[in-house]
Amino acid sequence: MSTLTNNHTLIAADAAAVALADRVIAGLGLPGDGIEVEDPATSERIAFIEDIHVDGALQAVATAHEAGRSWARTTPRQRADVLHAWHALLVEHTEDLAHLISREMGKPLAEARGEVKYGSDFVRWYAEEAVRPAGNFREAPDGGASIVTRRAPVGLAVLITPWNFPLAMATRKIAPALAAGCPSVIKPANLTPLTTIFAVELARRAGVPADLVQVVTTSNASQFSEAVLRDERVRKVSFTGSTEVGRTLLRLASDTVLRSSMELGGNAPLIVFDDADLDRAIEGTMAAKLRNGGQSCIGANRIYVQNGIAAAFAEGLAERIGAVAVGAGLGSGTELGPLIDDRAVRQMRAFTNDAVARGAELLTGGTELGPVGHFFAPTVLDRVPPDAEVACTEIFGPIAAIQRFDSEAEVVARANATEFGLAGYVFSENIDRALNVADRLETGLVGINQGVPSNAAAPFGGVKQSGLGREGSSEGMEEYQSVRFYNIARR
Numbered sequence: 001m002s003t004l005t006n007n008h009t010l011i012a013a014d015a016a017a018v019a020l021a022d023r024v025i026a027g028l029g030l031p032g033d034g035i036e037v038e039d040p041a042t043s044e045r046i047a048f049i050e051d052i053h054v055d056g057a058l059q060a061v062a063t064a065h066e067a068g069r070s071w072a073r074t075t076p077r078q079r080a081d082v083l084h085a086w087h088a089l090l091v092e093h094t095e096d097l098a099h100l101i102s103r104e105m106g107k108p109l110a111e112a113r114g115e116v117k118y119g120s121d122f123v124r125w126y127a128e129e130a131v132r133p134a135g136n137f138r139e140a141p142d143g144g145a146s147i148v149t150r151r152a153p154v155g156l157a158v159l160i161t162p163w164n165f166p167l168a169m170a171t172r173k174i175a176p177a178l179a180a181g182c183p184s185v186i187k188p189a190n191l192t193p194l195t196t197i198f199a200v201e202l203a204r205r206a207g208v209p210a211d212l213v214q215v216v217t218t219s220n221a222s223q224f225s226e227a228v229l230r231d232e233r234v235r236k237v238s239f240t241g242s243t244e245v246g247r248t249l250l251r252l253a254s255d256t257v258l259r260s261s262m263e264l265g266g267n268a269p270l271i272v273f274d275d276a277d278l279d280r281a282i283e284g285t286m287a288a289k290l291r292n293g294g295q296s297c298i299g300a301n302r303i304y305v306q307n308g309i310a311a312a313f314a315e316g317l318a319e320r321i322g323a324v325a326v327g328a329g330l331g332s333g334t335e336l337g338p339l340i341d342d343r344a345v346r347q348m349r350a351f352t353n354d355a356v357a358r359g360a361e362l363l364t365g366g367t368e369l370g371p372v373g374h375f376f377a378p379t380v381l382d383r384v385p386p387d388a389e390v391a392c393t394e395i396f397g398p399i400a401a402i403q404r405f406d407s408e409a410e411v412v413a414r415a416n417a418t419e420f421g422l423a424g425y426v427f428s429e430n431i432d433r434a435l436n437v438a439d440r441l442e443t444g445l446v447g448i449n450q451g452v453p454s455n456a457a458a459p460f461g462g463v464k465q466s467g468l469g470r471e472g473s474s475e476g477m478e479e480y481q482s483v484r485f486y487n488i489a490r491r
């Protein structure tokens with residue numbers, strides 16, 4: 001390709017959509033000072049949230065713990081009914097939630113609506129899961145005993161979430177904790193706390209006891225975790241965020257041998273074989289790369305394309321990505337929103353410069369977009385060398401970095417040459433090949449001929465340094481339960 005298609009004009013936010021989001025914020029009853037929350041499309045301050053210090057966090061632990069005593073004694077059906085009611089309220093407030101997500105996080109409204117669907121699906125899933133059998137029965141092999149297992153709530157859970165999916169990351173933790181019978185203290189990211197605050201308010205309106213789920217917002221996250229994770233009333237930590245912070249939390253968790261779930265960073269390979277359907281592969285890559293502006297832990301990070309199809313794929317992808325409409329999430333027709341902050345924009349610029357300096361070809365994008373907000377043009381780099389930063393680091397932005405390959409064995413080895421192992425993607429019309437390659441990828445999940453593999457019914461999580469434990473599905477509930485057994489003597 002010779003021409004660059006990066007003359008994006010930013011779409012401005014729609015005033016009525018902003019007004020709707022701001023009405024929801026006004027209804028949250030937030031304080032007039034504290035930690036500032038900004039709109040990443042304009043850098044405008046949209047709210048203050050409380051800065052809760054250690055004493056307040058420990059008070060939240062005490063309050064949730066106390067409320068947890070009676071919650072643990074509720075019946076599965078009672079818990080299910082409350083979760084169903086919460087799901088209904090989340091669905092009823094889809095527009096409020098979607099506008100709020102867009103306003104504080106920046107994603108396009110259509111994607112924000114998708115997050116409301118995805119996030120509320122977890123609540124419905126765990127409403128259903130709450131009443132499913134949670135134990136089993138077996139005979140001891142020597143016939144001398146019957147062994148009955150049951151699952152008990154693990155206890156108070158501390159939930160720490162990132163900014164990129166402010167609703168779904170919260171419901172994916174709160175809902176299984178509630179279904180299992182556990183109280184929780186959730187600390188959302190300071191960049192996007194409003195959605196979590198509103199979602200928990202809806203949970204209370206649905207019948208979740210007021211004290212059972214505590215939201216703690218704080219400017220001092222490390223002080224928070226050092227105090228709270230050492231409190232012996234806390235029995236579980238579930239974290240979604242960077243691998244670096246995950247390691248710190250695991251070290252802290254070791255002091256009290258705390259049950260830990262860690263959903264950490266990724267470096268997903270996306271592999272396109274010569275026998276892939278070109279259009280399907282390009283559409284799947286668009287979704288796996290540009291969903292959430294590329295700010296997703298399962299975002300396609302290293303795009304490997306087999307030599308026979310590489311030129312057509314790169315050209316087709318650059319054409320599609322170059323034509324994407326960029327602007328405020330609350331703008332009409334926006335397909336790609338801003339990045340979360342300026343640091344992310346500078347990082348995209350550095351990735352692009354480094355790759356081009358090492359010989360990559362810039363097919364489209366590669367520039368900051370302004371004048372306000374944190375925008376970077378959707379970018380395609382071809383023939384990226386494997387040692388370029390963009391090929392070794394989690395990108396977390398709208399850069400598609402293409403590398404080329406010859407053989408199946410070569411690409412599997414290259415795909416696995418990373419300490420991360422969250423998601424992978426394979427595109428091939430030969431299902432045997434696709435499944436064989438998927439089997440050999442060292443990842444927790446694989447999208448086959450599709451770019452959006454997440455689902456409330458699927459056990460989401462990573463291997464290697466991408467994490468411990470699973471979220472979603474029945475496995476996600478087991479994270480909040482401890483297994484006990486009764487050994488009943490038989491004669």
Ligand code: NAD
Pocket residue numbers: 160161162163164187188189190221222223224225226240241242243245246248249262263264265266296297298394422462466467
């Ligand atoms: P981050 O690790 O900086 O922050 C995540 C959360 O942890 C935030 O709430 C933050 O305030 C909090 N935090 C930071 N330091 C802490 C400490 N010492 N003690 C307690 N809490 C602390 O990550 P981020 O920038 O918000 O999110 C991006 C990262 O999250 C990426 O690496 C991405 O891959 C990862 N992520 C993973 C998944 C997954 O399911 N595997 C999903 C989304 C995001």
